[in-house]
Amino acid sequence: MTDHETTPASTSAGGDNNAHIAQALHQRFSDHLLRAEVDAVGTLQVAVDAGVLVEVCRFLSEEAQPPYPYLSDAFGADYEDHLQVLYHLFRAETGEGALVRTDLPREDAVLPTLTGLYNTAKWAEREIAEMFGVTFEGHPDPRKLLLPDDWAGYPLRKDYQRPDHPYLRPEPLHENPPAFLAGQAEPEVTEE
Amino acid sequence: MSETAQAPLRTEDITVNVGPQHPSTHGVLRFVVTLEGETIRECVPHIGYLHSSLEKIAETLRFGQYITNTDRFDYLNGLGNELCYVQAVERLLGVEPPPRTQFIRTLMAELKRISSHLVYLGTYGNDTGAVTVFLHAFRERELLMNMFEAVTGGRLLYNYLRIGGLRNDLPTGFDEQVCSFLEHFPPRLEEMNDLLTKNRIFIARTRGVGLLTAEQALSYGVTGPTLRGCGVSYDMRKLRPYAAYDQVEFDVPTFPEGDCLARHLVRMEEMRQSLRIVRQLLDKMPDGEVQADVPRRLKPEPGEVYERVESPRGELGCYLVSDGSDKPYRMHWRGPSFYNLQALPEMVRGGLVADFIATLGSLDPVAPDIDR
Numbered sequence: 395m396t397d398h399e400t401t402p403a404s405t406s407a408g409g410d411n412n413a414h415i416a417q418a419l420h421q422r423f424s425d426h427l428l429r430a431e432v433d434a435v436g437t438l439q440v441a442v443d444a445g446v447l448v449e450v451c452r453f454l455s456e457e458a459q460p461p462y463p464y465l466s467d468a469f470g471a472d473y474e475d476h477l478q479v480l481y482h483l484f485r486a487e488t489g490e491g492a493l494v495r496t497d498l499p500r501e502d503a504v505l506p507t508l509t510g511l512y513n514t515a516k517w518a519e520r521e522i523a524e525m526f527g528v529t530f531e532g533h534p535d536p537r538k539l540l541l542p543d544d545w546a547g548y549p550l551r552k553d554y555q556r557p558d559h560p561y562l563r564p565e566p567l568h569e570n571p572p573a574f575l576a577g578q579a580e581p582e583v584t585e586e
Numbered sequence: 587m588s589e590t591a592q593a594p595l596r597t598e599d600i601t602v603n604v605g606p607q608h609p610s611t612h613g614v615l616r617f618v619v620t621l622e623g624e625t626i627r628e629c630v631p632h633i634g635y636l637h638s639s640l641e642k643i644a645e646t647l648r649f650g651q652y653i654t655n656t657d658r659f660d661y662l663n664g665l666g667n668e669l670c671y672v673q674a675v676e677r678l679l680g681v682e683p684p685p686r687t688q689f690i691r692t693l694m695a696e697l698k699r700i701s702s703h704l705v706y707l708g709t710y711g712n713d714t715g716a717v718t719v720f721l722h723a724f725r726e727r728e729l730l731m732n733m734f735e736a737v738t739g740g741r742l743l744y745n746y747l748r749i750g751g752l753r754n755d756l757p758t759g760f761d762e763q764v765c766s767f768l769e770h771f772p773p774r775l776e777e778m779n780d781l782l783t784k785n786r787i788f789i790a791r792t793r794g795v796g797l798l799t800a801e802q803a804l805s806y807g808v809t810g811p812t813l814r815g816c817g818v819s820y821d822m823r824k825l826r827p828y829a830a831y832d833q834v835e836f837d838v839p840t841f842p843e844g845d846c847l848a849r850h851l852v853r854m855e856e857m858r859q860s861l862r863i864v865r866q867l868l869d870k871m872p873d874g875e876v877q878a879d880v881p882r883r884l885k886p887e888p889g890e891v892y893e894r895v896e897s898p899r900g901e902l903g904c905y906l907v908s909d910g911s912d913k914p915y916r917m918h919w920r921g922p923s924f925y926n927l928q929a930l931p932e933m934v935r936g937g938l939v940a941d942f943i944a945t946l947g948s949l950d951p952v953a954p955d956i957d958r
Contacts, residue, residue, distance in 0.1 A: 482903070
């Protein structure tokens, strides 16, 4: 058991290896770098200004020793006062990852595209664009991906109001509950 | 007459719509394929038909309530998805499940992998014109379904894993059930292997078809058997062992050809390796509790995790953000089929239209896993 739980520590060797990359990032992008450190499971956590996103990713993919050459996943998050976009880079040999994130304003959310560096970003950025309302400048194919072409609004934003549609209206039972359900509160979950 | 014969032949591209309802798409998937004669010039996937907003739903459910949703996107790997989710929540909470739990989780995930690969085997036989294998594969899969039913009560949707543990321990007689499967299945697997993999028509339809280089695959974020069929030994179970994978010995099969046959061979070998893992897990299975002490209402400290496990289709990722309440603030799934499918146009471009279905099937896509 203990063996198993300490396995992430086996990446702590890798973590030591990656600490110098965090340092190199600090030297190179000092003013624009908000955070660069290796976390408990060996993932390099990087937070940058949107302006240097492409340069930081290019540095991690090409110049860092050893590099994180590939993008496995990209996704967004809405923190109500700002949006965040995260990129998960990885090494194929060891599976080690780097999570690069950048904050951007909710209004006029614009990021440079990473499709020039990673093919993975093609679909990932289209999904973020339609779900969070982020514009990726220079994306070769900025259509909607999962949503219908005429969909209005950005569903994964916290303030999203779903459109009124007969299929999406609440069940009649919820609106006019029968007498035996009316007035019943949701059962409380007790703490133990 | 002579004028017509001398006029240059007028050619025209043909646009063919594959799907959204097509037996080989394993769900609702649509492709617009542009053909020049029989050669594919371009292929544009249209996805999203099965989008079920699992990420938004997570923001409305308590941590424990969400487990039932994880079975539903990659429905061939229900227990594997649950494993990814509960590991993510456990990392947020700092909870450590008991050793027996880890072994049972790994055991179920590997049985699920065999069952998923059997579905692949059957349907891929179907896609390439060998319908018999489908019946053989699904007959064997039925034995696995019976085991899942004995343990969890469900055949496809389980809701079995719990945060910090399991809903219940293995039932009495489960060991014998698995042992008899371990005895019965390997010869049947070899039989199916003889039936399909050694069939010259099958080989002719898959060898050299749907080529993908390792560099292309990695640049598109392709993972799983598709990547290992390009010769890259990338497997989360080996690289970053989770659950009880560090307690067992197994190999990560790779084939360097990067064609449909290589992907097929990877999956066949993975089933053999999974049997090896199951056997070792049964031998080493520790006794004890299956549920750690966790509070009834889970409120992880504010923070985030990005958890990765190996699903039968590739790297399954779960990004989870907690704001200190009892519901996830944000959750994101990395569906392996989503990124694997993205590389499909690269694989079919320049190939024959007859090979399109063979290439699509070799990715083993699950449509709800693409759309989530």
